[in-house]
Amino acid sequence: MPSIADQVPIAEGLFTWPSNDPRLLGSKCRDCGVVTFPAQSGCPACCGQDTETLELERQGKLWTWTIQGFLPNRPPYEGPETPETFRPFGVGYVELPGQVRVEARLQTEDLSKLRIGMDMDLVVEKYIERDGKDIIAFFFRPSDES
Amino acid sequence: MDVAIIGIGIHPFGRTEGVTGLEQGTHAARQALADTGLDWSDMQFAYGGSSAAGAADTMVSKLGLTGLQFINVSNGCATGGSALQSAYMAIQSGMFDIGMAVGFDKHPRGAFTINPEGSGLGKWYGDIGMALTPQFFGMKIQRYMHDYDITEDALVRVAVKNYRNGSKNPNAWRRKPFSYEDVAESMMVCHPLRKYMFCSPAEGACAMILCRADKARKYTAKPVFLKAVAVKTRQFGSFEVFSQSQALDRAPAPTVQASRAAFEMAGVGPEDIDVAQLQDTESGAEIMHMAENGFCADGDQEKWLQEGYTEIDGKLPVNTDGGCMANGEPVGASGLRQVYEICLQLRGEAGERQVPDNPSTGYTHVYGAPGLSGVTVLTT
Ligand SMILES: [Zn+2]
Numbered sequence: 001m002p003s004i005a006d007q008v009p010i011a012e013g014l015f016t017w018p019s020n021d022p023r024l025l026g027s028k029c030r031d032c033g034v035v036t037f038p039a040q041s042g043c044p045a046c047c048g049q050d051t052e053t054l055e056l057e058r059q060g061k062l063w064t065w066t067i068q069g070f071l072p073n074r075p076p077y078e079g080p081e082t083p084e085t086f087r088p089f090g091v092g093y094v095e096l097p098g099q100v101r102v103e104a105r106l107q108t109e110d111l112s113k114l115r116i117g118m119d120m121d122l123v124v125e126k127y128i129e130r131d132g133k134d135i136i137a138f139f140f141r142p143s144d145e146s
Numbered sequence: 147m148d149v150a151i152i153g154i155g156i157h158p159f160g161r162t163e164g165v166t167g168l169e170q171g172t173h174a175a176r177q178a179l180a181d182t183g184l185d186w187s188d189m190q191f192a193y194g195g196s197s198a199a200g201a202a203d204t205m206v207s208k209l210g211l212t213g214l215q216f217i218n219v220s221n222g223c224a225t226g227g228s229a230l231q232s233a234y235m236a237i238q239s240g241m242f243d244i245g246m247a248v249g250f251d252k253h254p255r256g257a258f259t260i261n262p263e264g265s266g267l268g269k270w271y272g273d274i275g276m277a278l279t280p281q282f283f284g285m286k287i288q289r290y291m292h293d294y295d296i297t298e299d300a301l302v303r304v305a306v307k308n309y310r311n312g313s314k315n316p317n318a319w320r321r322k323p324f325s326y327e328d329v330a331e332s333m334m335v336c337h338p339l340r341k342y343m344f345c346s347p348a349e350g351a352c353a354m355i356l357c358r359a360d361k362a363r364k365y366t367a368k369p370v371f372l373k374a375v376a377v378k379t380r381q382f383g384s385f386e387v388f389s390q391s392q393a394l395d396r397a398p399a400p401t402v403q404a405s406r407a408a409f410e411m412a413g414v415g416p417e418d419i420d421v422a423q424l425q426d427t428e429s430g431a432e433i434m435h436m437a438e439n440g441f442c443a444d445g446d447q448e449k450w451l452q453e454g455y456t457e458i459d460g461k462l463p464v465n466t467d468g469g470c471m472a473n474g475e476p477v478g479a480s481g482l483r484q485v486y487e488i489c490l491q492l493r494g495e496a497g498e499r500q501v502p503d504n505p506s507t508g509y510t511h512v513y514g515a516p517g518l519s520g521v522t523v524l525t526t
Binding site: 010011014026034035036037038044045063064065066067068069070072073075076077078079088089091092093095098099100101102103105116127135137 | 256259260261262268269270271272273274275276277278280281284285286288289292333334335336337338339382383389390391392393394
């Protein structure tokens with residue numbers, strides 16, 4: 001297990017880090033209540049500017065999904081695969097109850113079981129290694145695999 | 147002041163080695179001039195654009211340094227449509243009598259490469275593999291199929307139709323029809339969308355000459371009147387490409403807004419349209435755009451496709467030139483290609499793919515990143 005010092009989030013402010021129970025960080029508009037992810041200073045719904053940071057729910061339901069069937073272009077992609085080792089991966093929107101739908105990569109052993117409405121859990125873990133450090137990112141995984 | 151399209155020009159779409167995008171644009175511009183018998187020096191203004199093939203206004207060095215007002219337009223997938231709208235406004239305002247709209251492009255092979263930070267996204271979004279437009283199209287139609295019981299059969303039928311239409315279009319890129327099996331068994335790209343359901347980045351150019359409607363017959367016996375042009379961007383809550391999150395409450399797509407505005411401006415409704423070009427970035431897009439533009443109810447597409455309503459001889463022919471699927475997607479030119487095709491159809495010059503019974507009212511629709519749509523209504 002690498003020390004926390006060797007683990008770097010893929011971007012600042014996307015999720016609480018370091019943390020034993022990381023949460024995605026959204027923002028909530030104090031005027032209209034709309035939640036966005038990632039956190040942002042202005043409200044896209046009412047054009048207000050009074051927002052507060054909000055820790056998002058860790059569980060939700062899959063709202064839609066797809067399977068990325070080919071190796072994405074580099075740049076911008078930084079995943080570890082080569083054309084030989086690439087395996088299709090899931091991407092979807094997970095609806096966090098009462099908050100917002102978040103787009104994320106989906107982690108599952110069996111892409112064929114992805115279904116709209118299935119329960120999903122937030123996972124925050126190593127994505128790649130860069131400059132000797134683990135880059136930590138967020139994913140969602142079917143609850144029955146957690 | 148009404149506005150007419152009096153001349154149209156095109157450079158064949160697809161791949162033209164050794165000819166720059168700008169040269170293709172210049173070719174289309176010359177063809178549009180020849181179509182009217184006018185000279186470049188007769189143009190009082192031009193609006194033009196490309197997304198990846200350079201500044202449109204530099205074509206004056208080939209066409210002639212007449213000193214005209216030439217404004218470059220850059221508006222993503224609506225670049226051509228925005229050039230047309232700008233030209234429309236220039237005449238409609240009374241400022242000019244006659245001018246040109248031109249769009250062209252030349253993209254590298256393979257999927258479009260996105261710079262996430264240039265699109266207002268975090269770099270992480272590209273690092274992790276989500277800055278890909280095909281994913282959005284897959285996810286949008288996935289949900290739509292779930293909500294409205296659309297099946298994969300409909301996705302296949304759209305692609306088969308568009309390639310068949312493209313095979314009748316001498317300016318199309320892909321001129322080989324695909325069988326149902328070819329499409330249904332092609333590689334899965336972004337579930338549920340397969341390889342032959344997608345358009346690819348390509349090359350091509352289109353140009354048109356617009357003038358005051360009351361002077362149109364001076365230049366052509368077959369003017370096409372631009373009754374409406376509308377460009378709209380996304381509202382909060384619509385489901386758009388490159389959205390890191392989405393609101394729980396869904397708002398209508400920008401296409402719905404643009405379509406309604408255009409129909410209102412033209413004083414006609416969807417039932418009045420004889421032929422339409424709808425953005426078919428992939429099969430799912432054409433299906434959803436049939437409803438978003440008001441031509442059918444959500445879920446009716448399954449029946450429409452089974453009954454052949456959108457075939458060339460159907461009740462609403464859609465993408466008679468093969469659409470983006472058969473022509474490829476040169477971003478700066480696509481919107482104008484649609485208008486070019488409608489002009490041919492309304493002039494009765496579409497040859498093998500001519501819509502029967504003298505169509506008199508046409509419709510074009512583009513949609514693209516980051517959530518914008520452009521619609522036109524055209525009549526004879
Ligand atoms: Zn607000």
